[in-house]
Amino acid sequence: MTKDNHxxxxxxxxxxxxxxxCLFYYLPDHIGAVKLKRVDLLSDLRVEPPSxxxxxxxxxxxxxxxxxxxxxxxxxxxxxxIDSIALAQRDSLYRALYASEDADSLGLRIExxxxxxxxxxxxFQALKNRESLNRPVRIGFMGDSFIEGDILVADFRAEMxxxxxxxxxxxxxxxxxxxxxxxxxxxxxxxxxxWSILNDHSQRYTLSCMLFEAExxxxxxxxxxxxxxPELQKGSALKFxxxxxxxxRLALSCNNREDSLFVMLPPTDSLVQYAYTSPSEIHKAVLHxxxxxxxxxxxxxxxxxxGVVVDNFSVRGNSGLALDRLDSARCRQLNQIxxxxxxxxxxxxxxxxxxxMxxxxxxxxxxxMxxxWYGKRMEAVAHHIKRCFxxxxxxxxxxxxxxxxxxxxxYTMPSVLSLLYTQRQMAKRSGLPFxxxxxxxxxxxxxxxxxxxxxxxxxxxxxxFGGGRELARILKEALMKEKEFYDEAETK
Numbered sequence: 001m002t003k004d005n006h007x008x009x010x011x012x013x014x015x016x017x018x019x020x021x022c023l024f025y026y027l028p029d030h031i032g033a034v035k036l037k038r039v040d041l042l043s044d045l046r047v048e049p050p051s052x053x054x055x056x057x058x059x060x061x062x063x064x065x066x067x068x069x070x071x072x073x074x075x076x077x078x079x080x081x082i083d084s085i086a087l088a089q090r091d092s093l094y095r096a097l098y099a100s101e102d103a104d105s106l107g108l109r110i111e112x113x114x115x116x117x118x119x120x121x122x123x124f125q126a127l128k129n130r131e132s133l134n135r136p137v138r139i140g141f142m143g144d145s146f147i148e149g150d151i152l153v154a155d156f157r158a159e160m161x162x163x164x165x166x167x168x169x170x171x172x173x174x175x176x177x178x179x180x181x182x183x184x185x186x187x188x189x190x191x192x193x194x195w196s197i198l199n200d201h202s203q204r205y206t207l208s209c210m211l212f213e214a215e216x217x218x219x220x221x222x223x224x225x226x227x228x229x230p231e232l233q234k235g236s237a238l239k240f241x242x243x244x245x246x247x248x249r250l251a252l253s254c255n256n257r258e259d260s261l262f263v264m265l266p267p268t269d270s271l272v273q274y275a276y277t278s279p280s281e282i283h284k285a286v287l288h289x290x291x292x293x294x295x296x297x298x299x300x301x302x303x304x305x306x307g308v309v310v311d312n313f314s315v316r317g318n319s320g321l322a323l324d325r326l327d328s329a330r331c332r333q334l335n336q337i338x339x340x341x342x343x344x345x346x347x348x349x350x351x352x353x354x355x356x357m358x359x360x361x362x363x364x365x366x367x368x369m370x371x372x373w374y375g376k377r378m379e380a381v382a383h384h385i386k387r388c389f390x391x392x393x394x395x396x397x398x399x400x401x402x403x404x405x406x407x408x409x410x411y412t413m414p415s416v417l418s419l420l421y422t423q424r425q426m427a428k429r430s431g432l433p434f435x436x437x438x439x440x441x442x443x444x445x446x447x448x449x450x451x452x453x454x455x456x457x458x459x460x461x462x463x464x465f466g467g468g469r470e471l472a473r474i475l476k477e478a479l480m481k482e483k484e485f486y487d488e489a490e491t492k
């Protein structure tokens with residue numbers, strides 16, 4: 001055997017060994033119950049991207065965020081209708097009232113980043129004048145599967161209605177994937193096709209982010225109020241909201257009465273509503289549509305025209321980014337028939353992920369921890385919503401805790417902390433109020449405690465109704481604490 005042959009074999013063996021070693025890098029994390037360690041032959045040579053200590057995200061000082069103070073000042077003056085001196089006085093009063101509290105607040109208060117802290121002035125003014133509004137104070141609660149099925153929202157609605165009056169479940173879409181387990185309203189429908197803002201660009205969407213069209217001449221919708229929340233049993237106003245119609249005939253029956261109300265819905269190519277007020281409380285409503293071909297609708301609202309109404313606009317899988325496609329004209333039409341005083345934005349669960357776990361729990365890889373792109377896009381979304389609903393206050397809810405598993409133990413995803421920080425930055429740059437949902441739950445690893453109390457599901461992501469009830473209570477208390485500031489500021 002020649003020397004060249006020996007060298008060739010050696011080189012081939014070395015190449016084969018290297019290839020096999022590299023292949024070990026791509027082994028799965030587990031084989032059955034056995035956890036495997038990834039083999040990385042280049043680990044000593046690779047330069048890792050910069051890391052972000054988790055502590056820096058927990059304790060990050062939001063005051064380091066660069067803002068356009070002149071622009072925020074102008075917006076505050078326009079919003080509150082007061083001068084810069086009055087705004088400065090409000091700032092001083094705000095700092096004095098919260099001087100004894102921790103900077104992070106743990107979700108026990110609203111962090112208002114508007115100049116003069118006027119971010120919820122319209123909402124609190126509407127609450128103060130609710131007896132003379134001739135309409136309910138209306139809140140649009142927008143979010144993802146975190147509030148699906150009326151989790152959190154049902155109890156928040158009940159808390160607000162017990163405090164300020166009002167009744168009814170508010171807006172209900174024609175159909176929903178959450179309909180089978182929504183305790184506030186039982187709903188069935190037939191004869192409709194639907195579109196969602198998440199996968200369709202052909203329709204014109206408003207806050208509900210869904211649209212329904214009658215597929216044939218006849219369509220059907222039945223709604224029955226749940227018994228868990230007494231406030232829901234007292235609604236007597238039914239409002240059918242639709243945006244296109246030619247000659248649809250509606251037969252409406254309430255509370256199993258044999259006699260039906262027959263109505264020809266007026267033709268329209270803009271968003272309108274048909275409103276019916278019953279002489280008694282509506283517990284069940286059946287709507288039959290005939291000659292309905294071409295009818296496009298959003299849904300039905302059950303409520304009263306006083307107190308507080310909270311509409312749940314949850315869409316599973318929504319990150320919030322699609323809201324930049326809300327149709328301005330349709331939104332203005334909606335605001336004419338259903339004026340909103342506050343719009344709550346609850347998003348983030350569909351953005352945070354656990355890919356960061358490959359880098360360890362204590363240090364997060366920079367490439368997967370930076371959500372600046374998301375913050376900038378959500379800032380544009382908030383501005384767009386403000387243009388669509390110019391009188392409505394906007395409240396940003398930070399992402400909730402979410403756990404990932406490592407060696408059989410559940411921990412807060414590091415990406416949750418990074419995303420929370422980004423959301424707070426976005427609120428400050430926009431001069432918007434912010435509520436720390438993560439902090440309200442108890443902060444780091446709070447999802448584990450929630451699961452142990454049966455306040456959250458075993459996916460360590462979604463709340464149960466028990467957890468929703470707890471967060472609803474804290475959110476309502478935070479709003480009431482903020483209301484104390486507004487009441488105090490008015491007396492100065």
